[in-house]
Amino acid sequence: MSQDDQIYSQMFSALLEQRLSPGTKLSEDTLGEIFGVSRTVIRKVLQRLAHEKVVCIMPNRGAFVAEPTPEEARDVLAARKVIEEGIMRNVVKKCTAADIRRLEVMLKEEKLSLEKEEHSKWVALSGDFHLALAAISGSQSLEDFLRELVSRTSLIHVQYQSRKAGVLNCSCEEHEDIIEAIRSADEEKAVKLMMSHLDEIEESLNLDGDKSKSDLYAIFGGSK
Amino acid sequence: MSQDDQIYSQMFSALLEQRLSPGTKLSEDTLGEIFGVSRTVIRKVLQRLAHEKVVCIMPNRGAFVAEPTPEEARDVLAARKVIEEGIMRNVVKKCTAADIRRLEVMLKEEKLSLEKEEHSKWVALSGDFHLALAAISGSQSLEDFLRELVSRTSLIHVQYQSRKAGVLNCSCEEHEDIIEAIRSADEEKAVKLMMSHLDEIEESLNLDGDKSKSDLYAIFGGSK
DNA sequence: TCAATCAATTTTGTATACAATTTAGCCTTA
DNA sequence: TAAGGCTAAATTGTATACAAAATTGATTGA
Structure with missing residues (x-):
C-alpha cells in the first residue's frame, strides 16, 4: 500500500x-x-x-x-435508491450461504455499536453493510459509485441529523429484515425493504429550512 | 476555466x-x-x-x-442499465416540450454524422444523447456516474467493435423510438426501449475470446 | 549465438523553491 | 468612529530539482 x-x-x-x-x-x-x-x-x-x-x-x-446542501442530500439518497435497487436484484440472485453469514456477523457488530452508543462507529458500520451487499452483487461499477454515495451520506448524517437519535435504532432492524428477504430469495420484498429503508434514512434527516445562510435568520428571528 | x-x-x-x-x-x-x-x-x-x-x-x-477487459465491458453495460433505468423513469416524469425539441436536434446531428460516416464523432454524439437524458432527469449524481460510464463505453467501442459497422445504424432509430416513448409519457415502454438499446450495444461488441494477451495467440494460431 | 547480468538512461515519485492570489491587520481619512 | 484602501503575512498554484524505480542496451560469459 x-x-x-x-x-x-x-x-x-x-x-x-x-x-x-x-x-x-x-x-x-x-x-x-x-x-x-x-x-x-x-x-x-x-x-x-x-x-x-x-x-x-x-x-x-x-x-x-464538503457541506452538502439539502438538495445534494436528497440527490444522493435518490441516486442510492436507483443504484441499490439494481444491487439488491443481483444480490438476491447471487447471494450464497457464506455471504449471508458474513452479513449476519456485520449485523451483530452494528447492534453492538448501537448498544454501546458509539454513534459514529455505527454510521460507518451501517455504510459497510450496504457496501457488503454491493460487493455480493458482483457489480464493480455500482459498488464504486455506492462507495462514494455512502461516504457522502455519512457527511449528510452529521449535518442534518434530527435531534432524536432514536430514529437510528430502526435501521438495525431494517437491515435484519433485508437479510431475511435475501435469505428467502424474495427479490421484490428485498427491493421494497431497501427502498423504504432509504426513505427512512431521508425522513430521519432535517432537510427542511434552507440551512447555512438562512440559519442565522432562523436563529435571530429576522426575515430573509 | x-x-x-x-x-x-x-x-x-x-x-x-x-x-x-x-x-x-x-x-x-x-x-x-x-x-x-x-x-x-x-x-x-x-x-x-x-x-x-x-x-x-x-x-x-x-x-x-485504459484497456477495458471483456468483464469490465460487461460490468459497465450492466451498470448503465441500472442507472439509465432510473434516469428514464425520471425523464418521463420531468421532460418538457423544450427538452424534447433539444433531443430531436441532437438526433438530427447523430443522423448527419452517420450519413457522413464520421464514426468516432457519432460515438461521441450518441454518448451526448444519453447524457442529455441524464441532465433532464435532474439527478446530478446519476448524471456524473453516467458520464464516467459513457466515456468508458467509448473506449470499449474502440476495443471491441465488431467488424460489421452496420449494427450501429440501428442505434439512431433506437434513440428515435426512445424519444417517441418519452413524448407519449409511456414510462414502461421508455425503460424497456432503453434496456434493449443497451443490450443491442452489448451484443454489437466482440466480447468473447479473452483479448489482449490471447490476441497474439489467436493471430498466429498457437495454443495458449 | 544466446542468455544473463550490470550499467546507463529514461521515467516516475517526492520535496522544495518561487510566483500568484487571497486573507488579515493596520493605517489613513472622511 | 467607521469605511476604505494599502501593506504584509499566509496559502495555494506551478515549476523545478532531486531521489527512486523501471526500462533499455551493451557487455560478458558460456
Whole structure:
C-alpha cells in the first residue's frame, strides 16, 4: 500500500467516523506536517477526496470538508435508491450461504455499536453493510459509485441529523429484515425493504429550512 | 476555466473521439511539452482521468489509456442499465416540450454524422444523447456516474467493435423510438426501449475470446 | 549465438523553491 | 468612529530539482 493510500485511508476514516466536521479547512501545510510528507502528496489525496465529493476544493482558497446542501442530500439518497435497487436484484440472485453469514456477523457488530452508543462507529458500520451487499452483487461499477454515495451520506448524517437519535435504532432492524428477504430469495420484498429503508434514512434527516445562510435568520428571528 | 480543465477537456475529447487508442502510453514529460506546462499539472489531469477510469496509472510505470477487459465491458453495460433505468423513469416524469425539441436536434446531428460516416464523432454524439437524458432527469449524481460510464463505453467501442459497422445504424432509430416513448409519457415502454438499446450495444461488441494477451495467440494460431 | 547480468538512461515519485492570489491587520481619512 | 484602501503575512498554484524505480542496451560469459 503506497504512501498516498495510507494517508487517504486515514483521512477517509476520519471523515466517515465524523471526526472531521463539514466545513473544516484542510490546509495543505498543516496536513503535510501531520503526516510528515510534502504538500505534493497531500494535494494528491485532497484531489482524490474532492473527486469523491467528500472534500470541496475552491480554487485559490483551499480544500474544505464538503457541506452538502439539502438538495445534494436528497440527490444522493435518490441516486442510492436507483443504484441499490439494481444491487439488491443481483444480490438476491447471487447471494450464497457464506455471504449471508458474513452479513449476519456485520449485523451483530452494528447492534453492538448501537448498544454501546458509539454513534459514529455505527454510521460507518451501517455504510459497510450496504457496501457488503454491493460487493455480493458482483457489480464493480455500482459498488464504486455506492462507495462514494455512502461516504457522502455519512457527511449528510452529521449535518442534518434530527435531534432524536432514536430514529437510528430502526435501521438495525431494517437491515435484519433485508437479510431475511435475501435469505428467502424474495427479490421484490428485498427491493421494497431497501427502498423504504432509504426513505427512512431521508425522513430521519432535517432537510427542511434552507440551512447555512438562512440559519442565522432562523436563529435571530429576522426575515430573509 | 482553469488551465487544468482546458488540458483535461482536450485529452478527454481525444479519448472520446478515439484519437487516443487503448494502451497508449501517456508520458508526463511528453504531454507537458505538448501543452506547455510542467509535469505537475499533467499529473493532476492524469489522476483525474484515472479516477474516471479512462486512464490507468500503474505505480512507477506511468499512465496509459485504459484497456477495458471483456468483464469490465460487461460490468459497465450492466451498470448503465441500472442507472439509465432510473434516469428514464425520471425523464418521463420531468421532460418538457423544450427538452424534447433539444433531443430531436441532437438526433438530427447523430443522423448527419452517420450519413457522413464520421464514426468516432457519432460515438461521441450518441454518448451526448444519453447524457442529455441524464441532465433532464435532474439527478446530478446519476448524471456524473453516467458520464464516467459513457466515456468508458467509448473506449470499449474502440476495443471491441465488431467488424460489421452496420449494427450501429440501428442505434439512431433506437434513440428515435426512445424519444417517441418519452413524448407519449409511456414510462414502461421508455425503460424497456432503453434496456434493449443497451443490450443491442452489448451484443454489437466482440466480447468473447479473452483479448489482449490471447490476441497474439489467436493471430498466429498457437495454443495458449 | 544466446542468455544473463550490470550499467546507463529514461521515467516516475517526492520535496522544495518561487510566483500568484487571497486573507488579515493596520493605517489613513472622511 | 467607521469605511476604505494599502501593506504584509499566509496559502495555494506551478515549476523545478532531486531521489527512486523501471526500462533499455551493451557487455560478458558460456
